[in-house]
Amino acid sequence: xxxxxxxxxxxxxxxxxxxxxxxxxxxxxxxxxxxxxxxxxxxxxxxxxxxxxxxxxxxxxxxxxxxxxxxxxxxxxxxxxxxxxxxxxxxxxxxxxxxxxxxxxxxxxxxxxxxxxxx
Amino acid sequence: xxxxxxxxxxxxxxxxxxxxxxxxxxxxxxxxxxxxxxxxxxxxxxxxxxxxxxxxxxxxxxxxxxxxxxxxxxxxxxxxxxxxxxxxxxxxxxxxxxxxxxxxxxxxxxxxxxxxxxx
DNA sequence: GCGCTGTCTAGACGTTCATCTAATCAAGCA
DNA sequence: TGCTTGATTAGATGAACGTCTAGACAGCGC
Numbered sequence: 001x002x003x004x005x006x007x008x009x010x011x012x013x014x015x016x017x018x019x020x021x022x023x024x025x026x027x028x029x030x031x032x033x034x035x036x037x038x039x040x041x042x043x044x045x046x047x048x049x050x051x052x053x054x055x056x057x058x059x060x061x062x063x064x065x066x067x068x069x070x071x072x073x074x075x076x077x078x079x080x081x082x083x084x085x086x087x088x089x090x091x092x093x094x095x096x097x098x099x100x101x102x103x104x105x106x107x108x109x110x111x112x113x114x115x116x117x118x119x
Numbered sequence: 120x121x122x123x124x125x126x127x128x129x130x131x132x133x134x135x136x137x138x139x140x141x142x143x144x145x146x147x148x149x150x151x152x153x154x155x156x157x158x159x160x161x162x163x164x165x166x167x168x169x170x171x172x173x174x175x176x177x178x179x180x181x182x183x184x185x186x187x188x189x190x191x192x193x194x195x196x197x198x199x200x201x202x203x204x205x206x207x208x209x210x211x212x213x214x215x216x217x218x219x220x221x222x223x224x225x226x227x228x229x230x231x232x233x234x235x236x237x238x
Numbered sequence: 239g240c241g242c243t244g245t246c247t248a249g250a251c252g253t254t255c256a257t258c259t260a261a262t263c264a265a266g267c268a
Numbered sequence: 269t270g271c272t273t274g275a276t277t278a279g280a281t282g283a284a285c286g287t288c289t290a291g292a293c294a295g296c297g298c
Contacts, residue, residue: 018167019218028164036158040256044154045147048137059275072257074276093265093274099138101232108230113220159286178245191287193246212244212295 017112034107037083042068043076047099050086056098136231153226156202161185162195166218169205175217 023031038044049065050057063073077097080086085104088097142150157163168184169176182192196216199205204223207216 018163019170019220019223021167022171023164023167025160025164028160028167032158032160032163035154035163039151039155039158041144041147041151042256044137044151045142045144048140048142048147051138052141063275068256069258070275071259071277075256078276090264090275095275101138104138104230105232108227108232111223111227111230113224113227161286182245187286188288189245190247190289194286197246209245209294214245 016110017114018110019113031110034083034085034103037079037085040076040079042066042072043080046073046076047080047085050080050097051099051101051104053098056089056096058094058096060094062097135229136233137229138232150229153202153204153222156198156204159195161187161191162199165192165195166199166204169199169216170218170220170223172217175208175215177213177215179213181216 038047045066046062049062059073059077063070066073077086077088081088083103084100086097086099088095090096157166164185165181168181178192178196182189185192196205196207200207202222203219205216205218207214209215
């Protein structure tokens with residue numbers, strides 16, 4: 001269950017803040033893919049719930065917090081998984097998810113403002 | 120030309136890193152709107168070009184760097200503008216754009232990993 | 239005024255996305 | 269084995285999105 005389709009290695013070339021240097025087309029495509037994973041209210045809240053849980057969290061504890069159906073949650077979790085933002089493991093009847101902080105760190109670095117020296 | 124539709128004030132409630140606390144629905148909607156603005160390769164590259172320019176940059180210097188039409192660039196710039204990521208001003212014949220780093224800082228904070236203490 | 243250049247707006251069109259229901263798969267238990 | 273619960277996959281549908289062409293607007297120079 002560890003199928004990440006975007007590895008951090010493939011995009012290490014754009015780990016420079018965008019205020020430092022412009023991204024090339026390839027980096028932009030890969031970066032946009034990750035942002036797209038967070039560009040939905042349900043997924044962004046899913047990500048924050050999983051990330052702030054402090055430990056792995058069961059799908060059965062996540063689904064009741066949303067107004068959408070189970071399959072929809074499952075779909076969104078898959079998108080987050082394919083973006084390399086979370087990973088999961090089935091343990092018995094339940095499936096547990098946890099965050100992959102490296103990806104968050106990478107995004108945070110990409111968007112960071114190095115020197116806020118206002119002119 | 121300073122119509123930001125999302126002010127930073129309206130979303131200050133979610134300036135806590137998502138690893139610290141889960142977002143509520145409202146914050147998730149507003150956050151997702153900003154991420155959506157960066158969730159397209161053209162817009163992400165636009166943002167990086169404007170942000171890394173060091174100063175304001177003319178649309179006429181931006182458009183030639185892309186393979187899409189002028190109106191398409193104009194459309195994407197409008198999305199970035201409405202997300203509060205850039206602002207612009209017409210000066211004579213040309214229109215100049217510059218980044219609004221506060222928004223980038225806000226996103227970066229949202230995604231930051233407070234204590235990378237790996238278990 | 240008139241034409242030229244740069245940019246944006248309007249509308250159309252094809253694609254992608256979010257969501258649902260129904261069906262399937264996985265695991266536990268009587 | 270068969271039933272029950274939890275989660276995912278498959279397929280369909282309506283909305284949103286990215287792009288284009290055509291047209292409009294703003295400013296400059298003759």
